[in-house]
Amino acid sequence: MTGLRTVSPLEISDGVIVAQPPVEDTAAAWLAGAWPAGGRVRYQHLVYQAGADINDSIPPPDNPTLWIKVGPTNTWALFNGRTSQSSKFNATASYRFRFGRAVDAVCAMGMTGVHSVRVRVLDPTYGTVYDKALTVGLAPETADWWEWHFGEWTPTGVLGLFTGLPAFPQADVLVDFIGTTDMEVGNLILGNAKEWGLGVEIGASVGIQDFSRKELDEFGNRVLVERTYIGWADMSVPIRRSEIMAIKNYMTKNRAKPILFLGSQDIEALNVFGIAKDWSVAIEYHDYSMFAIQLEEV
Template identity: 35%
Template sequence: MSLVVVKPQVITSAMLDSSIPEDDYPAWAAGTVYAAGDRVVYAHKVWESVQAANTGKPPPSDATWWVEIGPTNRWKAFDLSHSTKTRFSGAAWFEIMPGRAVNSVALLEFDGLRSVRIRAIDPAYGTVYDKTTMLWTSPGVSGWYPWTFGERRERRNFHALDLPSYRGATIRIDIEAANDAGIGVILVGQQQSIGMGVLSGVRMGMLDYSRKVVDQWGDVELQQRAFARTRSIQVLVENSQLDNVDRVLSGLRATPLLWLVSGQYEQTNVYGWYTDYDIGIQYSRYSELSLNLEGLTES
């Protein structure tokens, strides 16, 4: 398959509605006097007061009064980082009005999900897309014995790449889940195909940020920390498309993207950015694009 890249649409408060309330803490109020350690919600983020007698100062205005803790629970799935998760129980829905045509939806680094229903609802044409996917657990290896008796693994990622492009459509996501479920990233955007196909020889790796600490007596302590997935791929590109590929990649630098490398091997796909690329013009009609990808850190 071609290398498919999905660039996330940045979601603003005007675009999003959800069944998940934004009640992590009380909303900031200008007339309230906050003590040190009090927390409030302001601009979809949680802030903590660092001083007593804190009044009349909006959280972003002065770092000597407030420190940012992070996005609210509702907005953790839209901060483009899967190290934070929107958590809920039983069921949830999201409605996203991107204001532009999108043809891809992805849910990344989730846990506890049972099914997801994606709908695209256009104000003029009605429901133009409606698909439900069961997110069943699966065994780690194939065969009747592992299927019956083996350890089962939950799916962690889902993507729908076949939405019709309707500029005014609302994307509705309905989720059925367990009592404690979480979603790292909800992504909507336009997909792009790069090249004619990914060549064989994909390399999968990991950057592990764990540490080994040795004390003065030689005792070893292993500190497990976050890690990032790495992928190295080669893509066959027609020479007539070289200028366009170079322009596309130049415009996608330092941006978290969903890179879909293979439809057969889910683990080859990665959510992150490219660290570098080079193009070798080797043949009269075709060239090889080499890409090194690095995923966002995971815990």
């Protein structure tokens, strides 16, 4: 039985990215000088929009009254720890990282139009020590002949998870995506996996918090306006006596950081990249306690 696994993402910076897709964003790189109102620039992997005509040498972060932060650049959106923004690519995308430490888990989430994901670990002394690819395809929503021929097919492998990468601290980690001309990747997470307890108990629940507008107007007509939503999952995990302080310290340390929680190998809804809205450890038995956690997607 597999316990609850967690992956805390390593920080992505210019110092660890060896290579990335060649065009970071359609926005031009910021330079001191004149920019028209509405013009967009990129600066330190963020996109800013001019709120008025600008002609100065003050970088956008230091001039928030004139520059409006839009969000991350395209090739860095998959590192921003949010599920609401994604990176868009034309058929292929490749990243190469050098952390100077061991990395044993890679996960790509929120993929659309992606056919395959490949992860390699290249050590300067031993060469290729890990090379694995995951095929992402489409499948019927239910195992039924009618659905197979006429039903809607949905993506499979939307969680591109690679664990058990060998520990080579000086190695480079390469991640390659192949797909359609309009493929998207929501999150790319690299880190080290931890395993807690004896597995998620039966009785876990999943759902969404919907922010859509669903109201009746003064004439009794239903007004529906689709808006965003946040996925959530509640689960309980029996943990060992020796894990109580360890999991308390881990959750405290990462209390305001998104974490990848992997609750199941076959129920993908129990795998959440998000934050712990609430958690507790009930010390019910001498050798085992119950770790209860409420998760929300970021």
